[in-house]
Amino acid sequence: MGTRAGVVVTGTEVLTGRVSDRNGPWLAEELRRLGVDIGQIVVVGDRPGDLAGALEHLAASGVDLILTSGGLGPTADDLTAAVVAEFQGRPSELDEALEQRIGEIVARLSAGRGWQTDPAATAAATRKQALVPVGADVLAPVGTAPGLVVPVADGRTGPPIVVLPGPPFELQGMWPAVTTNAVVLAAIEGRRELRQRTVRLWRTPESELAATLRAHHDRLDGLEITTCLRSGELEIVTRFAPEAQPAYDALHAALTEAHGEVMFSPDGRTIDEIVTDALLEQGATIATAESCTAGLLAARLTDRPGSSAYVLGGLVVYSNEAKHELAGVDPALIERVGAVSPEVAEALARGARARLGADIGVGITGVAGPDGGTDDKPVGLVHLCVSRDGRTIPRRAMIPGGRADVRARSVLVAMHMLRELLLG
Template identity: 65%
Template sequence: MAARAGIVVTGTEVLTGRVTDRNGPWLAERLRLLGVDVGQVVVVGDRREDLAAALRHLAGGHDLVITTGGLGPTADDLTAEVVAEVQGAVLRLDPDLEARIAARVASLTAARGWATAPEAMARGVRKQAMVPEGAHVLEPVGTAPGLVVPSAQGPAVLVLPGPPGELRPMWEDAVRDTLVLAALAGREELRQRTVRIWGPPEAELAEVLRTHEAERGLEGLEVTTCLREGELEVVTRFAPAAQGAYDRLEAALVAAFADAVYSTDGRTVDEVVFDLFAGTGATLATAESCTAGLLAGRVADLPGSSAHLVGGFVTYANEAKTALVGVPPRLLEEHGAVSPEVAEAMARGARERLGTTWGVGVTGVAGPGGGTPEKPVGLVHVCASSADRTEHRVLRLGGSREAVRRRTVVECLHLLRVLLDEGR
């Protein structure tokens, strides 16, 4: 059996949703790349008894337990102390570590102009330099060191800081530590492949998978599916010995869904569109009303997007539609802002003003108010325009205002994907 790890994410701010957990998913993927399966990711608040219970729970059935967070200088930072207690170790001051942390704190204090009392600062440094006996220290990236704490009764615990900017640079040192290497001695390659499908309903995918399993089997494959923003995502994990079984599954999906399968190599629609722009040399301008720049922002999320995203206009008010991208007032009066005619005029105006290959116009009713029987909440018109082609989509979307705006952006990306692919 492959090595298994459990992860404890600490912090009441994460537990209550004030801060999104970025460490659990990141660590799970890093571990998979090492051939380590993640059994559970547990989120606990800054409570001693809950953290201790989570550590004891994960000790069963896991070769390594990893914690993130709770290593700071304040009273609610309890991780090192609780891990020591659970592992049966006594906390001792490491004077050399204390000196190194103090130097880091002094440097940060000078750089940021902090005026913390020296006594308070010294107490915080001392707290962070308390190390469980027998633990290996991972050099701090910020002010908090990492720790690898062994136990005679169970798995070692790898203690990492909470800020991703400190945790991620520490990871390479962590996985080279001898205690961690010993804990993960049973690791083996764990492959993961992702197929992305646009359009078909989830029930259709479920039927294809059921049929394939009955006829060809899914032995050795761990298949998970997810419906997200209208996209079907099929993620499969498997050992190398099951590569043939996976190849048959992927072929079955491609055969069943044909062009609806837009990625078999894990690329997202954003990445596929980026590659198509790069391959065709096309450029883009946007004019957005209800999405208010979300489309341009998402295109710009990928590094290098300046090679094809020239610019965008946020034309929320009718006056902005006319002034910025030249929508004729007559169109607005005759058809209203939420109409195919206005979406087309916005797309064409953005393209002509910025001299791009493609322009995209978006106008709709995101809600929760503003809808009418003729133009209800969730009605969105999207248009893509080039010098010789115009494509229009009518979207009728449900959900919250945020959901309507987010889904509209995804629809725009897929429209661009299809048009750019056809134009190659």
């Protein structure tokens, strides 16, 4: 079965959905890079009994390593370190050197941010964070919270537990110390390479992919294949040991033969990477004029560092007046065909190019809802256009879902239209 790990994500804010879990998926991928398969990711609230129950469940499942994230702060609901110490049979003691170090970090942060703090409260919070299970390894704080590697007490059995902070920046900054820790390395000594490959298709139903996989079922031994359909993109992720590489090569060939026309990413690159790489390789610049998406496409295009090399700017043109004043759309055209129309989408694309001097222009206009729809132009109707050097690609999309769904899917459609414009 190989080396396996379990992850416990703590925090009532994560459990109830107020905060999205970014740590579990990140840890799963980093563990895979180490050759450790992920067994389970469990999310629990800030309740000691629930955390202890999750630890017991994972330990009983036979994992070689358990990792937790969150619950290391100074407040009363931050109880992970204490619960883990008790679970591993190790009493906690004050680490005075760690207490001093945390105190210095807090003092520096307070001075830099102008916090008004009560010395007694600060001292109590610092002392709480410096309580360390006897025999545990301390991982140096990235923020104020130290991490811990807590082996099970002598005479007991079970995996070591790595206790990590909840803020993703702190957890990720602490990860190198985890991967070089002697206790962790001993626990995952049996790890082996675990390869992962991704293929992405566009506008293909899962039923078509399922038929391909059924036809090649006898040649898929050793492959763990996961499919996921998201907003029109069908993602096929395959995990396998090195000896199963020939089986994966056969699978990839079968996918290419059956779905080559819609396979936009045979190498796992995202649509964002494909589009931005093409813009850079071609030395092309781009500008947007967005109505219903209100700048979301421009934000996505500029998410990559160095995007100023190809993004010249974006126009948010919600009102008809803004469409005219900023993007140069003729008011008579809007009066004749309406703001949500293929003609206006094209005018927006051309206007973005002209006003910002870009090689490529994108125009988006639609009815995101939940109100504003009519029989002729219902909620979810979006017109898009990309334009370059006399070549124009228009598209009409009917997108289901709520307002956020319509806006997000419109941006994804625009990205695929850009891929078509750039790469054919």
